[in-house]
Amino acid sequence: MEVENRYVAVRHHVEGSPSESDFELITAATPVRWTPESGEVLVKNLYLSVDPYQLNRMKRHSASHLAVDVIVPGERIAAYGAGEVVASGCAEYEAGDIVAGVLAWEDYTLFRPSPAVLMSKVDASDDFPLSYHIGVLGTSGMTAYGGFYEVCKPKKGETVFVSAASGSVGSLVGQFAKLHGCYVVGCAGTQAKVDLLKDKLGFDDAFNYREEPDLKAALKRRFPDGIDIYFENVGGEMLEAALANMNAYGRVAVCGVIAEYTDPGRRAVPDLLEVVYKRITLRGFFAYDYITRFHEFVGIIGGWIREGKIQVVEDVSNGLESVPSAFAALFRGENVGKKLVKLA
Amino acid sequence: MEVENRYVAVRHHVEGSPSESDFELITAATPVRWTPESGEVLVKNLYLSVDPYQLNRMKRHSASHLAVDVIVPGERIAAYGAGEVVASGCAEYEAGDIVAGVLAWEDYTLFRPSPAVLMSKVDASDDFPLSYHIGVLGTSGMTAYGGFYEVCKPKKGETVFVSAASGSVGSLVGQFAKLHGCYVVGCAGTQAKVDLLKDKLGFDDAFNYREEPDLKAALKRRFPDGIDIYFENVGGEMLEAALANMNAYGRVAVCGVIAEYTDPGRRAVPDLLEVVYKRITLRGFFAYDYITRFHEFVGIIGGWIREGKIQVVEDVSNGLESVPSAFAALFRGENVGKKLVKLA
Numbered sequence: 001m002e003v004e005n006r007y008v009a010v011r012h013h014v015e016g017s018p019s020e021s022d023f024e025l026i027t028a029a030t031p032v033r034w035t036p037e038s039g040e041v042l043v044k045n046l047y048l049s050v051d052p053y054q055l056n057r058m059k060r061h062s063a064s065h066l067a068v069d070v071i072v073p074g075e076r077i078a079a080y081g082a083g084e085v086v087a088s089g090c091a092e093y094e095a096g097d098i099v100a101g102v103l104a105w106e107d108y109t110l111f112r113p114s115p116a117v118l119m120s121k122v123d124a125s126d127d128f129p130l131s132y133h134i135g136v137l138g139t140s141g142m143t144a145y146g147g148f149y150e151v152c153k154p155k156k157g158e159t160v161f162v163s164a165a166s167g168s169v170g171s172l173v174g175q176f177a178k179l180h181g182c183y184v185v186g187c188a189g190t191q192a193k194v195d196l197l198k199d200k201l202g203f204d205d206a207f208n209y210r211e212e213p214d215l216k217a218a219l220k221r222r223f224p225d226g227i228d229i230y231f232e233n234v235g236g237e238m239l240e241a242a243l244a245n246m247n248a249y250g251r252v253a254v255c256g257v258i259a260e261y262t263d264p265g266r267r268a269v270p271d272l273l274e275v276v277y278k279r280i281t282l283r284g285f286f287a288y289d290y291i292t293r294f295h296e297f298v299g300i301i302g303g304w305i306r307e308g309k310i311q312v313v314e315d316v317s318n319g320l321e322s323v324p325s326a327f328a329a330l331f332r333g334e335n336v337g338k339k340l341v342k343l344a
Numbered sequence: 345m346e347v348e349n350r351y352v353a354v355r356h357h358v359e360g361s362p363s364e365s366d367f368e369l370i371t372a373a374t375p376v377r378w379t380p381e382s383g384e385v386l387v388k389n390l391y392l393s394v395d396p397y398q399l400n401r402m403k404r405h406s407a408s409h410l411a412v413d414v415i416v417p418g419e420r421i422a423a424y425g426a427g428e429v430v431a432s433g434c435a436e437y438e439a440g441d442i443v444a445g446v447l448a449w450e451d452y453t454l455f456r457p458s459p460a461v462l463m464s465k466v467d468a469s470d471d472f473p474l475s476y477h478i479g480v481l482g483t484s485g486m487t488a489y490g491g492f493y494e495v496c497k498p499k500k501g502e503t504v505f506v507s508a509a510s511g512s513v514g515s516l517v518g519q520f521a522k523l524h525g526c527y528v529v530g531c532a533g534t535q536a537k538v539d540l541l542k543d544k545l546g547f548d549d550a551f552n553y554r555e556e557p558d559l560k561a562a563l564k565r566r567f568p569d570g571i572d573i574y575f576e577n578v579g580g581e582m583l584e585a586a587l588a589n590m591n592a593y594g595r596v597a598v599c600g601v602i603a604e605y606t607d608p609g610r611r612a613v614p615d616l617l618e619v620v621y622k623r624i625t626l627r628g629f630f631a632y633d634y635i636t637r638f639h640e641f642v643g644i645i646g647g648w649i650r651e652g653k654i655q656v657v658e659d660v661s662n663g664l665e666s667v668p669s670a671f672a673a674l675f676r677g678e679n680v681g682k683k684l685v686k687l688a
Contacts (some may be wrong), residue, residue: 063588063618065621067621068621248411254619255620267613270614272611272628273406273407273601275629276407276598276599276629277411278410278628281625283619283626284622289623295611
């Protein structure tokens with residue numbers, strides 16, 4: 001079987017804020033070719049995830065390359081997604097199966113099942129929207145769950161600050177923290193997002209960081225008794241302000257630093273005396289650290305969704321050709337919740 | 345009983361590098377007065393510890409004030425030390441006892457025994473030099489032991505980098521790491537210190553950071569397979585260079601950041617992507633976190649000294665009046681090993 005394939009690639013390494021012109025939609029010179037004896041599985045992609053961390057992969061030099069493959073200009077870009085099996089050369093999958101896992105920003109993805117490939121079948125009886133399997137029941141959920149419960153080690157009654165709180169991970173962390181009996185404040189970049197956090201997601205408080213000239217003071221007002229846990233998604237001045245407001249034995253889960261991705265000049269300059277004298281722990285992590293517990297985590301989250309304890313916020317664009325604009329918009333803070341692209 | 349007392353005080357808050365002129369030696373206007381019914385213990389001080397962290401206490405504003413009292417200009421300055429009991433108003437101590445614990449930069453210290461006061465009697469049969477009880481068997485040893493074993497959680501065969509490696513804590517951490525079967529490299533600021541680390545203290549390698557224009561490259565050469573543990577005593581560019589060379593799941597024990605104490609402009613600007621993608625943990629701590637295990641820690645260290653497994657490096661000045669110059673010299677890197685002042 002042969003299918004024509006289109007994919008999104010970068011034209012060159014991307015070092016600053018990404019724009020649509022950094023990308024191109026390429027029709028592959030040769031079709032994707034699948035044969036029954038190949039052992040491979042051909043998937044027609046239905047939803048693709050658009051995540052900020054991909055920008056680090058697009059850079060020429062980045063610490064992320066140690067853990068995740070660099071993206072080569074002109075080549076396919078691996079990304080989490082969901083799709084329908086069109087043809088299968090192995091017993092575990094058959095045509096018509098719905099799968100979620102590592103696909104790519106393209107119309108069709110061919111993969112060879114192995115323990116090293118993150119891919120799972122979506123149960124046919126599953127009653128969640130398929131898109132959930134890309135976000136809240138995919139890597140976003142795994143990141144939020146692992147980061148909050150395993151890295152932050154929260155205790156009931158503790159105070160939690162979440163930056164980029166209306167994003168795919170932050171919106172879940174804040175809700176997990178509330179379920180855990182914590183006091184939770186989030187920050188975001190628009191009033192609409194702040195309203196969402198307070199009115200729909202149950203945050204105790206939220207603020208628009210763009211309207212706060214003094215972030216340390218902004219946090220001091222919201223946390224008069226200090227911050228026990230900071231779930232870090234942005235870096236830069238926000239980390240400095242959070243450290244200044246943290247309590248003794250505070251924990252910082254360093255999930256991402258989106259403010260620093262586009263501009264190393266915005267890197268945080270933390271006061272390490274805060275770290276020493278408050279015995280603060282900062283710990284980096286990412287979703288794949290919890291891959292062996294994926295089903296455990298998403299099983300718990302799925303239960304909470306069914307019980308109405310977790311609200312899912314998604315932001316969906318349409319068509320493979322919308323990937324570049326959807327991606328660039330992430331860095332202008334235009335997404336609300338999990339950013340997805342639905343393929344035609 | 346009344347004794348005339350002299351003490352060292354700061355003339356004003358100290359914000360940059362300290363100099364002798366920031367201090368004054370004051371003869372107290374009224375003698376120290378001890379009565380049997382006071383319940384207090386009067387100690388003639390014999391050795392006093394001189395430690396870099398005291399500079400943070402001398403600042404007007406510092407995160408250290410959260411954990412350790414600010415030093416008030418003109419007033420006595422609490423410091424670890426050892427002395428001889430001259431008179432006691434309680435049953436636990438009697439004249440002639442030798443004690444080690446929190447005294448002050450003065451000739452005589454009066455204290456009231458309580459669980460909140462860090463003070464212990466030195467066993468009369470003890471065969472160590474008294475000075476050891478201030479450093480290697482005092483807070484320096486507790487800091488090094490707690491920081492290395494409890495914070496760094498070392499495994500045999502791991503690689504360890506120690507900054508300020510010839511200092512009171514660093515010199516012990518490096519030796520503990522060797523005893524634990526680790527590969528250890530230290531840095532220091534003179535060739536004589538580098539020689540000490542390699543020739544006397546058993547470090548696998550050492551270098552003079554002042555002669556390395558590119559610290560990242562300097563560490564890369566010494567750790568071709570990366571750093572598993574960084575015992576942080578200096579901060580600034582050294583932390584940035586260490587993070588760039590750390591391995592996945594690396595641990596940074598943030599003991600102190602002496603390069604940043606005198607100049608906030610030298611603060612480290614860490615690449616947090618290193619922290620995320622290598623899942624690095626940075627953790628601040630200080631000696632008093634391990635106060636309940638003090639006797640356990642120094643018991644182990646004392647055993648190692650007796651067995652010749654640990655070398656003790658001390659740098660002793662004479663006379664209370666030498667405290668200011670001894671303290672200022674710490675920040676010029678002039679001490680080698682534990683800095684102490686021996687009182688007349």
